[in-house]
Amino acid sequence: MQVSERIKVIISMIGLDGHTMGAEVVARLLRDAGIEVVYLGVNQTPEMIVQAAMHEDVEAIGISSHASNYNQVVELVELLEKNDLKHVKVFCGGNIPKHKVVELKDKGIAEVFPPGSSGKKIVETFLNGTRGGKWSN
Amino acid sequence: MKRETDYGYEIKSVYTPEDIAGVDYGRDLGDPGVYPFTRGYYPEGYRSRMWTRRMTAGLGSSEDTNKVLKRYYRMGQRGGLCVISDRVFSDCIDPDHPLGRKEAGVLGWPGCSFLEFEEMMDDIPLTGHSITLLGSCAPTTLRLAYVVALAEKRGDEIGLIHGSVMESPFENYFGQTDVQPFDLNLKLFLDAAEYVLRNNIRMRACIISQHFQESGGNNAQAIAVELSMLKEIIGLLVNERGLEFDTAAKLPYELFSIGSRFFEEVAKMRALRRMWARLAKEEFGAKDDKSCHLLLSVHTSGRTMTYQQPLNNIVRCAIQTLAGVIGGCSALDNATLDNAHAEPSALAARMSLNTQHIVACETGAADVVDPLAGSYFVETLTNRIEEEAYKIYGKIQEFGGMIKALEAGYIQKMLTDEAIKKFQEIENGERLVVGVNHLVLPPGEDFEIPIQEVRGEDSEKIAHRMQEWKKTRNLPHLTEKIVQLYRDARKGDRFNLMPSIIDAVKSYATAGEVMGTIRMARGLSYDPFHIIECPFALDGEASAHAAA
Numbered sequence: 001m002q003v004s005e006r007i008k009v010i011i012s013m014i015g016l017d018g019h020t021m022g023a024e025v026v027a028r029l030l031r032d033a034g035i036e037v038v039y040l041g042v043n044q045t046p047e048m049i050v051q052a053a054m055h056e057d058v059e060a061i062g063i064s065s066h067a068s069n070y071n072q073v074v075e076l077v078e079l080l081e082k083n084d085l086k087h088v089k090v091f092c093g094g095n096i097p098k099h100k101v102v103e104l105k106d107k108g109i110a111e112v113f114p115p116g117s118s119g120k121k122i123v124e125t126f127l128n129g130t131r132g133g134k135w136s137n
Numbered sequence: 138m139k140r141e142t143d144y145g146y147e148i149k150s151v152y153t154p155e156d157i158a159g160v161d162y163g164r165d166l167g168d169p170g171v172y173p174f175t176r177g178y179y180p181e182g183y184r185s186r187m188w189t190r191r192m193t194a195g196l197g198s199s200e201d202t203n204k205v206l207k208r209y210y211r212m213g214q215r216g217g218l219c220v221i222s223d224r225v226f227s228d229c230i231d232p233d234h235p236l237g238r239k240e241a242g243v244l245g246w247p248g249c250s251f252l253e254f255e256e257m258m259d260d261i262p263l264t265g266h267s268i269t270l271l272g273s274c275a276p277t278t279l280r281l282a283y284v285v286a287l288a289e290k291r292g293d294e295i296g297l298i299h300g301s302v303m304e305s306p307f308e309n310y311f312g313q314t315d316v317q318p319f320d321l322n323l324k325l326f327l328d329a330a331e332y333v334l335r336n337n338i339r340m341r342a343c344i345i346s347q348h349f350q351e352s353g354g355n356n357a358q359a360i361a362v363e364l365s366m367l368k369e370i371i372g373l374l375v376n377e378r379g380l381e382f383d384t385a386a387k388l389p390y391e392l393f394s395i396g397s398r399f400f401e402e403v404a405k406m407r408a409l410r411r412m413w414a415r416l417a418k419e420e421f422g423a424k425d426d427k428s429c430h431l432l433l434s435v436h437t438s439g440r441t442m443t444y445q446q447p448l449n450n451i452v453r454c455a456i457q458t459l460a461g462v463i464g465g466c467s468a469l470d471n472a473t474l475d476n477a478h479a480e481p482s483a484l485a486a487r488m489s490l491n492t493q494h495i496v497a498c499e500t501g502a503a504d505v506v507d508p509l510a511g512s513y514f515v516e517t518l519t520n521r522i523e524e525e526a527y528k529i530y531g532k533i534q535e536f537g538g539m540i541k542a543l544e545a546g547y548i549q550k551m552l553t554d555e556a557i558k559k560f561q562e563i564e565n566g567e568r569l570v571v572g573v574n575h576l577v578l579p580p581g582e583d584f585e586i587p588i589q590e591v592r593g594e595d596s597e598k599i600a601h602r603m604q605e606w607k608k609t610r611n612l613p614h615l616t617e618k619i620v621q622l623y624r625d626a627r628k629g630d631r632f633n634l635m636p637s638i639i640d641a642v643k644s645y646a647t648a649g650e651v652m653g654t655i656r657m658a659r660g661l662s663y664d665p666f667h668i669i670e671c672p673f674a675l676d677g678e679a680s681a682h683a684a685a
Contacts, residue, residue: 016227025353115444
């Protein structure tokens with residue numbers, strides 16, 4: 001894959017969740033695929049993530065959720081919309097029950113990656129999900 | 138498919154006496170109950186003391202958690218109870234903090250005040266079984282204060298209570314994060330540890346490799362990290378707090394994460410017993426044989442619980458439980474079949490406890506001590522992991538110990554690299570996981586399981602209750618205790634804060650109030666998130682102190 005123009009994304013934890021390893025692994029997978037990753041780390045509120053998205057001018061946000069606090073991911077999507085950042089796609093991964101996956105997608109989360117998702121699929125989804133996927137091959 | 142241990146030792150197809158020709162029974166193994174305790178601490182093994190069979194509880198309100206604890210007892214939980222805190226209490230803010238409101242009672246017990254502990258322990262004795270309260274490091278002091286305060290209130294003799302409520306500051310690096318700075322966490326941990334050791338309270342501290350390993354570390358790294366943490370903490374208690382090694386050695390327990398690679402897991406437990414015994418005797422000069430005992434608890438591995446085909450997790454859990462039992466554990470709590478989906482459902486909890494009961498009653502595994510001793514393979518694995526762990530341990534010591542190795546980023550890099558390696562091994566098919574990268578079912582055909590709901594409105598209810606309840610406390614009395622705590626917290630790291638924290642807790646100071654006060658005394662913001670202000674007039678205290 002050739003990346004002629006860099007895609008920039010945020011990877012972040014949300015709320016008080018401290019289980020960072022999933023986010024760190026995904027951040028490294030994306031970087032290895034040539035995507036620029038801004039890793040925000042722990043204790044990020046939806047407001048802080050939106051601020052960072054504006055400041056960093058990112059195209060997508062990946063949230064790692066291991067603490068049943070996925071409602072804050074929904075808040076994040078709503079807040080992006082309020083701030084005219086609807087084009088910023090939100091992806092989410094973690095131990096999220098199936099019915100919640102459906103709910104999250106209904107509420108505008110572009111994709112949810114449950115445990116055991118393949119790294120290849122995660123990278124492809126980020127690539128396809130940003131700027132119409134013109135770098136996807 | 139790889140045929141090597143998770144730390145990269147290539148496994149042969151057969152093992153013979155030649156592989157263990159160098160093993161000297163007396164020097165390297167010894168009978169159970171005899172140094173170096175490779176074979177365990179008790180000559181009679183589980184016949185003299187059955188392992189504690191428990192499940193971790195903690196979700197929703199304190200009343201909910203109380204009900205779950207009673208339900209677990211009815212399900213056959215024996216020997217002890219174990220409760221994990223929610224993220225709010227772990228961070229020492231309160232449920233009525235703007236960030237606390239969203240996550241109170243989510244992912245654990247919302248134990249932000251003594252009232253919550255009283256409610257959780259309603260009609261449950263403090264004695265006669267072990268009390269284990271998990272969470273992060275800073276609230277170690279609060280959890281200990283709750284136990285001391287409730288014992289006093291109920292008239293229980295504190296010496297009769299046992300368990301573990303303390304958590305080392307190192308877990309902060311391995312997923313069990315809180316928001317307090319490392320130096321504060323370390324100070325509070327040492328205060329609590331010194332308090333229990335000097336007052337003969339039989340409370341252990343978790344200085345454990347579980348979080349490291351569950352975050353992706355391998356078995357050899359886990360042992361190296363565990364020994365390094367023990368050396369650092371016990372060293373500080375001896376050298377800085379002036380305790381005898383044989384006293385300080387009563388503090389720690391290890392919680393091993395036990396995965397499915399059965400023989401390696403058994404070997405790992407045997408190796409750590411031997412390595413701790415040698416460290417205790419040779420480096421710390423243990424006088425008492427008991428100081429060479431490191432209490433080993435087991436948590437079967439949550440990270441091996443798959444999202445796909447979740448009923449397969451019952452099988453994984455059974456294999457891991459058997460490994461933990463054969464390895465010789467003191468207590469065991471299981472991951473649950475639904476770990477990758479949600480918090481444990483009642484069905485999943487029952488299956489996990491039943492798994493332990495089946496191993497205990499039906500397999501015969503508890504009848505004989507260290508049944509795999511003498512196996513050419515298992516003894517080789519015990520030696521191999523020991524060798525590999527000593528190499529990593531040696532590197533950590535070259536940095537100057539665990540704290541220095543963390544400051545240098547060595548441990549974190551080792552962990553992330555290993556987590557990524559494990560991820561890629563599954564991605565590449567070098568390691569097979571049934572249902573994930575082998576024999577995969579289409580999503581529509583996957584097994585369905587009951588899911589434990591976590592409701593957002595429960596958090597708000599907990600938050601609202603605390604907000605209203607706070608106003609009903611004896612505020613002058615509370616303020617007096619908070620001011621005392623503030624003054625004491627300005628007396629330097631060696632001034633033990635446990636007595637003033639216990640006083641504050643008895644006056645129903647909350648987690649946020651206690652930690653905020655300590656933070657202010659150390660020149661930090663009251664609120665680690667910089668959202669709320671300190672409700673007490675401590676600024677006057679600060680300037681009065683400065684003027685004096």
